[in-house]
Amino acid sequence: MHHLVDFYFDHVHPFFPMLNREYVMQHLGLYSPGAPVKPVVMLLTAVLASAGQYDSELEGWGVKSPADFQWDLVGRLVHFDDPHLFVIQALVLIAVCGLEVKAKRNLWSRVSVAIRMAQEIGLHRTLAHDRHKVDMETDTRRRTFFCCYILDRFSAISTGRPYIIRDEEWDTVWPTAVSPADGDIVANLIRQVRLCFIVGKINRYCTAVVRPDRTAFINDVQGHLSRWFADLPASLQVAPTQWGTHSALYVMYHTALILFHRVAYNTIEDATCVASATEITNILHSMAQEQRAQGHHQQQSSHSSSHLAHTSTSQQQQQQSSSHNKHTPSPKSTPNTKNKPKVVILPPNSYGIVTTIAVWVTRIQNGKREDAEMLRKCVVAFRSMRAVAPMLMRIEGFLK
Secondary structure (H helix, E strand, O other): OHHHHHHHHHHHHHHOOOOOHHHHHHHHHHOOOOOOOOHHHHHHHHHHHHHHHHOOOHHHHOOOOHHHHHHHHHOOOOOOOOOOHHHHHHHHHHHHOOOOOOOOOOHHHHHHHHHHHHHHOOOOOOOHHHOOOOOHHHHHHHHHHHHHHHHHHHHHHHHOOOOOOOHHHOOOOOOOOOOHHHHHHHHHHHHHHHHHHHHHHHHHHHHOOOOOOHHHHHHHHHHHHHHHHHOOOHHHOOOOOOOOHHHHHHHHHHHHHHHHHHHHHOOOOOHHHHHHHHHHHHHHHHHHHHHHHHHHHHHHHHHHHHHHHHHOHHHHHHHHHOOOOOOOOOHHHOOOOOOOOOOOOOHHHHHHHHHHHHHHHHHHHOOOHHHHHHHHHHHHHHOOOOOOHHHHHHHHHHHO
16 A cells, blocks of 8 residues: 555656645555545545556556456545545546546546535635645645646546636635655646646637637737746756656647647648647657667566576575564565556646647548658557547558
8 A cells, every 4th residue: 555655656646746745644544445434535545546547566566457456446435425625636536547437427527526626615715814824734725726727627628618617716826845855846737727727718719609809819828828838947848758747748738739729720730730749749659669668678677587586486485484474575476666657647648649649630631641650659659548449449540
């Protein structure tokens, strides 16, 4: 269990920094498979299930079916009638990590429940005496609201439905880094929220019954996108070379550009859309190459480990027989913690990848067969993701 919590904060948390590590670790002892369902137990369950989505070493810890392991944990999260911060966070984690595929519930509906609860307990407002307050609980409440905000905007734009959180109805203060290690992570969260503010403008134009002036909309969104990018540090304005929080933010930005041009100019084939789709495709291609290289390295390491294990069997048996601790795990039951986890791709980036694929498919349909190679790169990177087999089958039809 400690392994999964550590894994969550090391690999998932940087992309979606909603929780406070110190607080979760303080309450970890309250979790057990038969523990009564309380808000804190629900949150810990969601953390474990979220980590299980991406941990490539679950079998080494005795979990034969990661999918069943995740579903068993999520199955405990059924008592969420009473609004509570931990319940909201649990629901958000379920939504952001796609843990309810078997339940056939979509991201938009699950996020909607979490947001209504967040509004009910006042996460969208800042009281006068809390405005300059910085402590663990206050900061976690702020982070939770902004994580809800991010999911609200992208679940709305990806389903073509209105968003829930209206910008004129919240005044939550930006989160701060309670610990020095969270400085860059919190700054990245704020950048995501600012970008989602722009995505909300695009979504509102799409869903409005009476749309505002088109020229005014174009000028407004173009200005916001330009300023957002110009405000980035120089290191974040260049294309990343491997997958990480920089890549995730970069993909979100280029996704917003494609969405804007699709709505403003009714096309995803103009120069801007193609350039953004190319940037996203190049990132995916680099990610796929990195994964293949890592897999080759792990295979070599596995052969080396097998040889070492064979030559040291006698020594291990001698040590185990002389040990007074009968509960010490054998080397076979200890996971290879040097293996890299699965790539963490959350809903905003998943939608960006789908949008990029749509650009290449549209161009191929319109006679641009030379773009088939770009589509192939997307498919190769997309193969390792969950629940996309039907989509891949349709896409691969364009490559034949």
